[in-house]
Amino acid sequence: MDLADLISLRKDLHAHPEVKFEEFRTADRVAEILSSFGYRPSRGLAKTGVIASLHGKKPGPSILFRADMDALPIEERGDHAHISRHVGRMHACGHDGHTTMLLGAAAVLALDPPECGTVHFVFQPGEEGGAGAKVMLDEGLLEQFPADRVFGMHNWPGLPIGAMATRAGAIMAGGWRFLITITGQGSHAAQPHLGRDALTIGAAFVQEAQLLISRRSDPMEPAVLSICTFHSGTTDNILPETATLRGTIRSLDVQELEALKRGMTRLAEGLAHTHEVTIAIEFYQPYPVTVNTTDEMALALSAMRSAVGAQGTVISNMKPSMASEDFGFMLQKRPGTFVMLGNGSSAPLHSPDYDFDDTIIPQGIAYWVALAHACLRTNKDTEL
């Protein structure tokens, strides 16, 4: 599979985005391509997961490389030829590129396996809000495919093409999603005193919640509280009885997240009491902080330097991101490292204008290949 084939695969995946746990076509393509390289892919973990294993020339330690496969519920904007063929779905996080690069690495390593040990190539569903990594772990990923170390990679808009970056310790935030349901009493728009208007109370919640960040959380501990949906009302002369709000909290510190949850609960109780309504908050889908470990970061840095070459840049102390990553679940189970690959000046992740830059495919593949060889050498220094 040459670079032109990989680019056309990436564009094909981009044109056919599938959201969490519905990656059926994507998984079929991944499995078919792995089989064409001589692998015997295993399927079915987390519904649409695909895993292939490569054995080195001798027994040794095992490592796990993970790429995510899912797209997002966003309407793509633009007029390029590989634009999404599906209304309301697009690859706005570059997982089409991640899948392509790991397949490219599987192709290269099949022809030039590491000196020892095993590489598990994991194509994971449901990263976007589905905690697909956790689902795979819960269904026995590490029991069926034992790995001593785990590695993940994400493309990174804003980081120049040719650069790679990572950091020691926490690199991406942990977080929770939440659903707030306000139940009041519907009434005529001209007689607000006869009802309990859920909409204005919801609006107050949106504003007040920001004080939990600006006045209750330590300015030295970054934290984000974002309310992302607000649904209420049916027409222009009825005050609505209910309002629902959804959003997320993120922090690099677990204690901070717990403090924010307590603050939101207090705010809900206070507003409910003041306005005589009920406000329920449900917190769900916790993502852990993604934390890199020292030895694995050193291995990743050596592979990054090899992948970027003489002209490229390797940043070893990038600013952490307040975005979350379900690869954090894998890093809770095994030591490993998550790294970023520059996607240049593209639109940001999760933007309707975003696109993965195909020129970085060779670099991503070079990183995976160099990392496999660095981790699975018979040299005593790198053995576990």
Ligand SMILES: [Zn+2]
């Ligand atoms: Zn994303």
Ligand SMILES: [Zn+2]
């Ligand atoms: Zn992503």
